[in-house]
Structures are given as structure tokens and as C-alpha cells.
Amino acid sequence: MKKIHVIIIFLGCLLSSCKDSLLEKAPLDRFTDAVVWKDPALIDAFLLSQYAYTPVMINDATTVFSSWDGSPMNRDPRSSNLRYWFGNSAQTFGPGLSIEISDEAKYTSGAWANVAAEKAWGISIDGGVMEWWDNAYYTIRNLNEFIERVPSSPLNERLKATRVAEARFLRAFCYFAMVKRYGGVPLLTTVPQLDSPESLLYPERNTEQELWDFILKETKEIAEILPSVQDEYGRATSWSALSLHSRAALYAGSIAKYGTLHANKLTGLPSGLSSAYFQMAYDASDKIIKEGPFSLYKADIQGSNVDARVQNFKNIFLVKRNSEIIMAKQHGGKSFDPGGGTSTWSWDICHAPRPSVWGQGNYQAPYLELVEAFEYADGRPGTLDRNYVQSRLWTMKELWDGKDPRFYASIWTNGTPWRDAVASNFGKDTINFHRGLITEDGTMLTTFTASYKGMPAVGDQSYFHASTGILNTGFGIMKYLDPTANNMIWLMESRTDYAIFRLGETYLNYAEAAYELSKPNDALLAVNEIRSRAGIKELTSIDMEKIRHERRIELAFENHRYWDLRRWREAETKLTRSFSGIQYVLDYTTRKYKVLIHDEIDGDQRPTFPKRCYYFPITKTRTGQNSNLKENPDYN
Template sequence: MKRTYILCLIWMTILLACNKDFVRLQPQDLIADNQAYASSAAVQALVAALYNDLSGAGYEDFTYGQGSNYMSVWTDEAVQSYAWSDPSIIGVIPNGQFGNWWPYDLIRRQNDFIAKIVNATNLGAADRNQYLQEVRFLRALTYFGLVKRYGGVPLVTKVLTTADNLKIPRSTAQQIYDFVASELDDIIGSNGLQAGGPLRVTNAAALALKCRAMLYAASEAKYGHVQLNGLVGIPSSMANTYWQKAYEAARAIITSDKFKLFQGSSDPAKNFQLLFNGRDAATNPEAILAEAYSLPNRGHSFDYYNSPQSFRVDYGNSVNPVIELVEEFEYTDGTPGKLKIVDDRGNPIRYNNPADLFKGKDPRFFASIQYPGAEWHANKDPQGGYIELRRGIVNGTDTLINEDLTKTYGTAPYTIAFTGKDGPTTTADPTKSGFYQKKYLIEDANFTPNDGQSHQPWLVFRYGEVLLNFAEAAVELGKPGDALSAINQIRARAGIKLLSMVGLSQVRHERRVELAFENHRYWDLRRWHIADQVLNATTFHALFPWLNWKANTNPAQMQYTFTIAPIPVKPGRTFPPRLYYEQIDVSGANSYLAQNPGY
């Protein structure tokens, strides 16, 4: 008898007590199909398992990034700290880094549920329809994950048997995007998704997925090229059709007045920080769909992999933002974000406190990135409640460096470590760029970042992204006024000067800073077909703080200067054009499938 992954009885009880917040749960057991549809509780548990399957399958929209596979370190956002990791060793982004995701086993389970739920007579019609539309949404999301990787793929909407033709050819990319759109339209029109919070699919989530998917389809049509008779690429004549669909889906969310930008603090930087490390997505007015966690039964390890050097438990340090991203964050007066490390004559500017270098930056910078001298109160503040980043010491004409964090310089009572307690170093594990990621990290002195003990939710869809999607579609459709209104809502919440006009470059810039580290940048570079230009033997840069030594002086009273230097990751990051469409594994049962260009 075929068996289906669902939750055990204790999780069914929790589910019923959690207002059916399916995204919060984790499958724990197996039960036979003849029991899976026998009761409302069993069906709820089965749907919860199907939600969880997406994160279990490694789909980035449902997975906190961690370790060497985190997307940012393969883009122009960050580098990987660990010298032994693939992103630190491999220059050319390899095939399958975010491909090798071919979840037809998951699609089979989705199709199986869609076929059987209509006969679950122990449920009322409204409940059957609710569950049916939720799983259709999950299937549409799965196909979106496939089409953005591979282009067209086999479209399978029923459980196949040996009586069926199992050699289903690839549909065109346009057909897959159209399937996603039509499914979502039908879901929305079915009135099956009753009002609910962000921990369960609603009509708003369906609109958010449609908005994102149609944005990708439009980009593919405008900036890509049709190849293999449409298996990859979409005719350029379709671009405006898809821009319009994205625009209308975003506008439907905006005009519903059900969501708004998060405002949890009057301090813009603190507000943006709380948006991502809050513990209750259900009360977040910006969350459209979120994956939630509930300790002790279900947690993740984001803090374990990303806490700064002196605050970590084991791994830590993983994602190191690069100076190229840091300087994308403007100053609050709207001027470009280039750091002021030299004066008009090219002489190094001296700062009493290294944190002073960043004064006036876009508040989103302070919420997204840990920088030299930043306050940080976590893990019982084991090393003083701040991020100490120092590359070395300058004494007259001598530049003094020691990679050993324990080695000191000077004579008592005036001694200090050559290197800051948090780096940066060119060896070992501390940051290689002079920065750490802050977005998502839990700032709590009583929190210890152990493996599996993080609990902050992951925002799958949020209102801020919808506004940016709307702005992009509006610009592409020649509606700059609509785009300006949306972008300025984002900038007003951020606490940065509003724009008087907006074009495509401003929209793309705003996406880069607002959505940093949210698994969007890699796909944005791909869908705009600029990844092979932005990442073409590209060397990224680090910020190195230097303590300027003064004899017979307390180091706390000494000044800092800064230099910008290439990060010692060789060779530079390169995106080969073939990666606009991932390689398909055409071995075994898939040997009949047409391969993508360049493989």
C-alpha cells in the first residue's frame, strides 16, 4: 500500500490548536492513504505536510539560506567567509548550484491530493474546496520554481500510471508560465481560499505569486531570447501582456487595503530590523505568506551559521556583504552611498570611532549589515556588545598585520590586538569583507545561536516586494507616476529622501537594497539577463579598518582610517551565459528530454 507523509497525532492536535497555521508544522510520521482522507484532522495534517515538502525539497522561497549554498554568496551581494567552501574556491558558478531541483515526486503528491480531496466526503464542501485550492497553489509555486530554472518542463497535472505515456515532452516556457497564471486565476476566482493570516495560503498569496511569476515571464520575454522552439525564452511580443498581468495582480493587493508596510518602531533602522527578526509573523501587517517556526519541535539554524565571530557558537560568519553592496545604500539625503574614506586631496580621513564612517547612511543599511563599530547585543554579549573589526595597525610608515586574533601590539598598559575580535582576516573563519549580515539575525542577549534553535519566520511574500514588483511593471508599461508612488512608499518607510522621478535604474536599485539577502538578487540578475555582465570575472572588495597608533596613548583614544581592497577570493566570480537556463539531467528515465542550450 502506498504511504503518504503526514503528521502524527500529536501534531494534529497542535495544528488544531494553532488556527490551522500549516506553514508552522513539520511532518513526523506515516499513515496509509485510506486514513489520510478519513477525517478533517487527517486532511489538515496532510496539507501541512505538502506545505512542508517545499522546504524539504530545498526550494529557496521556503528555506532560510545557510552554509555554502546560500544564494547571496553567488551574487554581487556577498562572499562566503570560509576559505574551504565552494564559493571561495570556484570562480565560475557551476551548473546545478540552484538547479538539480526536479521535484516531480512532490508534484505527484500534489496531483494525488488534488485528485482525491474531491472525494473526501467526511469534509464539508467549503473545506474540500479550501484544501483543493491551497494545494493547487503549492503546485503552481512548484512549477514556477521549475520554469525560472529550466524554462519549459514537462507539465504533469495528474498522477501517472503505467498505462500513461511516461515520456511527456517539455512544454514551452510560455506554456508553463501561462499554466501558473491560469491556475492562480482559477484559485482566486474559486472563492476557495477563505480569509486567514499569513501562515496559510490566501487569495493575497495567490496574487503575490502571480505578480512575481508574471514579472519573471515579462522579463524573459523582453530581455531573453527564444531558443529550442520556445522551450526556453518567450516571444518579445508577449512582454507587455505579462507586465500588465504583474501590474494588475500587484494593484489588486495594494487596493485591497489588507496589507501595509511594517511600522514597529519610530526608528527606521530598528523598524526594518524588526520586520525580519520578529517572532510572530501572524501579527506582521506586511507578511502575505510566511514560513513560521515553533520551538522546541521545529527551528532553523540561520543564527548558528551567520552570527559574527565573537558571538558565534560554532560555524558563524557565513555571509560577508561586499563593499559593492554597502555603497549601494544611499545617504538619507539621497546622495550616492560611496563611503568617505579619503578627502578631496586623496588623504585618508581619520575617524574617532569606526562607526562614524557610516553616519547618514540609509537606515536599511544599519538593519541589514553589521559594520565596524556597530552595536550588537546577542548571546549574552560575550565580547562587549559591539562588532570590532580591525585589519591591523598603522604606526608611522609601518602597516602591521597578524591573522592571529589573540596576538597583541604595544606595551602595557597600552596594548591591543592587531586584529579586531571579529576580524577581518584573509585566513580562518572571520569575515573576509569587513562586514557581516545582520538582516534576520536575532538580537537578544539571552539567545544562544545553536544549531536548530532559531525561530524567526521567513517571509515568503511580503508587501514591500509587491510594491517593488508593481513599480517595475509600471515603469515597463510607461506608467512612471504609479512607479514613483510605490517606490516613495518604500523610501518613506526606510527614512530616506523621496524621489521626484523614477526610471528602471531607480527601481532596480531599490530592489537591490530593500530586498538584499532575501533570495531575490540571483533571480533578478538572471531574469534581466545581465548576470553574465555583472558577474564576469568580477572581483569584489572589502573594507579594512586600521588603527592609527599613537605612542603612550590608550588605544580607545586613537583614530581609525580605512582602505578598500580586493577580497582574496580567486578567480573572480563569473556567471556563464548557459546558466540562464539550468542543465537538465537527461540520464535514465529523462533521457528523452531536450537539453538546454550550452550543455
């Protein structure tokens, strides 16, 4: 008789209403179908495990790490390699990969899952980066079984409808994660059996349009079934379904307008469909904004006080269950090392400044180009005059003063306050990111062990990278960093919730869809709502570039930039280029800084985005196993 894995430990990473003691429970043994589908508690546990088995909801991480022996859902045949099942997991390094492969940041060190090679040369026909296929179909099969079984279960009718709608939401999210990667994929809504026809066991790919239309139809229907508020926080609601509908429709509209329809229709969408998709995105976003119980988070704003604006933006990602969050993956309880399973993640140890247990942090370092994209609060462009910047000495206030408050809430750099940062020229609790020291006679010291009159040539934050020969960009990721997190233990000590959907994105979805539908006034109003909350000068006119710019800033490091560039078909130019970083050199006499700009900060691994990479490869392994699967264009 068939067995079903039910892993109760996953409950803790989903529902904060659960008690911490639940996180301490060992996984249940296997249960037969006859037991699971007749027991309400086991039915619910099965569904909750599928939430955890959908890690792509967390910055497009693709695996789950639940033990050193792997996880039940890590079906990738390469899962014996730590890169695939540990390094890509939602609990460890996986949430950083979509940041690194975009134009937001470069890989520096410390992660088994870096994608520097794929970023430099493009994804090969063998795949290997951010794949959501084997694990996707494992989860989809479980969800299809749940959808089939629950209607005849002992749950009451209202609860049956809600739980099935939740499973349909997760299935739609899985297919959304697949179609934005691969285009058309086999659309399976039933559970294959050993005696199923070959068309089900070895399915062909559906067209890309069939996938988008399925996702949009499902999310529209289940938004009418799911409650506005769930009995347990973290479950999908009607607003979650509408948010996925809004995001998916916007993607589909962009692909129809800016992409190319392949002759076999497995990739691309008919251009004539773009307006209909944009209308769906507009309508769903409008409903969430006007009828939803959400508001842009403004609780910490104190008039024009810049520090308050900075903290307000930080708190969107630090204050749990705040007014802006539509759906969140909750983190809390014990970390993995003392037996807490998957209830926490590793964001802080990956991205926080030193000190940390391995003396690293800063695994993905933001590019100078992203820093320059942040305007000044008065609306001036943030682009530096690079020749002038390198011609004189600077204090950090002179260099970065007056920027959009979101800059300070999203980026850390030399001189940024940080608890326990090693004292040097700034004193304690301030990041020392200098790499080089100019002595009183004008000599420049760069050796990481050198010092002059007690002043180290390399600041503490640069020490690890300097000692290993890595050239950093001079910046780190501040967004989501918890100043109370203990980074001196191990991985998986972060307990900030992850915002799967938030109202800030909804406003920007609305603005983009409105502009594509020739509603510029609606677009302008929506963008200015975002800018007003941030504390930056409002726009007097709007165009598509301004909307895209606002998405880049507001949604930085939230798993949008890479996919946005792909759907706009701008990745070939925006991701095929050299990127820059800066080096701070401390002048001992003045205690100011000489700024050196490195135009080729990626070195020999200069980023390249080949046209074929608008779609991931199906891979030779999968087409070899199923000859009915056709490979995507230009992979050979």
C-alpha cells in the same frame, strides 16, 4: 497496497496556532490510501506536510532536514552527501545560497553548502547547486494525488475547495521555482502509474511559455477560491495567490522583453508577450495594494528619528504577523537537537556576529559594492572615493554616518552594537572587526595572536577568519537577526518567521510593471512610498535603473537579487567581475581606523556568470534516464 507517508511533525513549522506539544509528537506510521483519504485529520496532515516539502518558499532552499537519516522528500540521488540534503536544507544553510551566488555577498566559512565554485566558474552540465527537480517532482506528485483524491473525500464542500486550492498554490509555487531555473519542464498535473503511457512516464519538456501561462492561470483562478483570511495563519490565502501571480507575471514579462526565444521554445518567451505579462503583474499588485488588508509596516517610526527608522525596518522581519506580511513561514517551538524537528531554522548562527558556539558566524559576508549601493538619507550616492578613504584615519561615525537607515538595519560592521560582543577598543557589546593594529611608532601588526600594550592586533570578530587565513569583506548581514536568539547552542535555534511575500515587494513589483507599461507616474509614487517609509529623500523622477536600484536595497538578502539579474539578463555583466571588501586597521594612538580596500576579495575564485547559466542544466543524469528530455543550450 500503496503506502503514504504522513509526517505530523511538520505541522509545527507552519501553523503558530498549534500547541507546542504537537511539535513533540513522533512521526506517524505509514497509512494506506483507504485510511488517509477517508480521515479528515490525516488529509489535512498530508497537505501540511507538502507545505514543508516546498522549502523553495524559504530563500530558495531546496531540501528538508528532519533527521540524520534524511527526509522523505530528499529524492536527489546525491542525497547521501551532506551538502545536498543537510547543507541545502531550509533548516540549516540553504537560505544563504541565493545570497552567496549573487553579487550580494561572498562565502566565508562554516557551511557545507557553499556555492563558491559554481559562482566562480558557472554551473556545469552535472548541476549541483540550488537544484529543484527531483524533490520538486516528488512534491508535485503528492500534490497531484491530493488534488485528485480530496473531491471524493468526506470533507465538506467548502473545505474541499479551499484545501484543493491550497494544493494548487503549492504546485504552482513548485513550477515557478522550476521554470525560473530550467525554462520549460514537463508539466505534470496527473499522477503517473506503473501502467501509464510512456508519454507520461517519460515526458517531454513543455515550452517555457506553457509553464508561465499555467502558473498565471492557476494563481488567478485559486485567488478567487481561497479565502482572504485562513482559519490557521501560515496557509495560503487569496492574497498569497495574487502575490505569486504578481511575481511570476513580472518574471515572465522580463524574460519576454530581455531574453531570447530558443528555436525549440523550451527556453525563452516571444517578445510580443511582454506587455501582457507586465499588465498581469501590474493588475495583481494594484489589487493587493488597494484592496488587501495590508500596509507598509510603520509602527516604530518616530518622526525623523533615525534610530527609530532603523528599528522599524528591522522589525518588518522580527515582529511576527505584522501589517506588511502577506504570507510567512513560521518558526517556533523546539529546535531539532532536543527533538523539535523542522520547526526552527539557523539564520542567526549563520549570520550573527560572534560570540557563537563555534566562534564563527558571518557565513556570507556582504560585498563593499552592496554597501556603497545604499545611498545617504539626503539622496546622495553612497559610492566611496576609494583613494580618499584610504588616505586618512576614520572613526566609524565619520565613515558611515548619514546613510539610508536601511543600511544599519541590513548590514553590520565594525562598531555596530551587538549584545555580548567581546570588549576591546570600543568597550563591551560592540563589534570589533579590525584586522591589524598600528603601534605608536607606526609599526603595523597583523598576526592574529599579536597585541600591543594589551590591545589585540585582531578584533574578536575577525579572529576566526584571521586564524584560518580567510579574508573577510568587513561586513555582515543584519536583516532577520534576532538579538534574543541563543547562538551558543547549535544550529536551528532561530525562531523569526520568514516572509514569503510582503507588501514592500508588491510595491516594487507594481513600480516595475508600471514603468514597463509606460506609466512612470505610478512607478514614481510606488517607489517613493518605499523610500518615505525608509526615511530617505524621495525621488523627483523615475527610470528603470532607479527602480532596479530600489529593489536591490529594499529587498537585500531576501532571495530576489540573483533571480532579478537573471530575468533582466544582466547577470553576465553584473555577476562577472571582481568584488571588493574592506579591512579596518586600528590606530592605537588615535583609536581611529585606517581603511584598506581589497579589490579582489574573492581571490582566485573571481565570480563569472556564463550565458548558459541563465538556465540551469537538466543534467546528464536526467537526460540519460529520459531520452525525451532535451538539454538546455550550451551545456556540453
